[in-house]
């Protein structure tokens with residue numbers, strides 16, 4: 036691991052913003068009066084975001100003053116954790132894992148791409164779009180090689196990288212196009228390529244009944260994942276389905292499985308920013324084919340769908356799928372009329 040030092044060039048008169056200080060104060064309040072330094076790690080996260088992705092020396096001193104810590108103690112923490120950047124970073128900051136599993140699976144090829152496009156470790160590209168460092172294991176070895184990329188939309192993992200898909204991803208980042216986190220091949224999370232080989236049954240929590248969702252197409256047949264596990268395991272769901280009357284009012288969001296779209300050609304869900312081919316496939320697999328379905332989601336539906344498609348919590352809200360879907364739904368129905 037590299038030696039980490041304060042950046043030689045520091046901004047003049049840097050001060051944490053009022054909103055950052057307010058957030059830090061919230062964390063400080065969580066600890067007893069003589070233990071306020073315990074808030075240092077979240078405070079550093081906040082300071083790093085506030086300063087545009089790195090921690091200037093002035094921020095380090097300001098945190099020391101706020102938490103009653105000697106500056107050298109703050110410095111020790113900042114220099115220890117590679118997640119805190121001590122130099123300015125690019126718009127998209129790449130932390131590439133070079134530890135053994137990632138190395139065995141080709142991280143050297145990815146480093147070659149970064150060296151060619153951005154420069155040596157620790158560089159920022161000339162246009163300020165990309166920067167990169169090499170880091171130790173980020174805990175996603177099953178999907179090696181991988182990288183974490185941080186930008187103003189968050190910090191996400193990009194996995195199962197090859198020189199080719201990594202390069203294409205960098206092109207998209209630089210040109211402002213959507214890049215989807217997670218595996219960059221056909222894998223679903225860390226399942227084997229081509230689908231899971233075990234645990235293929237319906238699982239113990241499937242309720243053997245059919246319902247209708249308020250925001251799904253009429254006449255869609257559904258079987259439903261139940262909520263809390265039952266004391267006794269129910270038999271696996273049978274494929275044959277009897278017709279069941281729609282529930283008068285569904286009090287909880289239900290997740291649907293259908294044989295296919297029931298009202299003509301499915302919408303191109305990829306038009307929703309944040310939905311790529313993988314999420315579209317996952318949503319279709321759950322019986323969601325149309326903008327109007329997504330446009331009708333309530334908060335509880337969003338939460339349920341996020342769990343089912345293994346999306347990062349909060350991502351659907353952040354990317355405004357529901358709002359986008361409503362707009363697209365109006366356009367689609369207008370075009371049909």
Ligand code: FES
Nearest residue numbers: 132137172175176
């Ligand atoms: S070795 Fe790369 S994520 Fe663990």
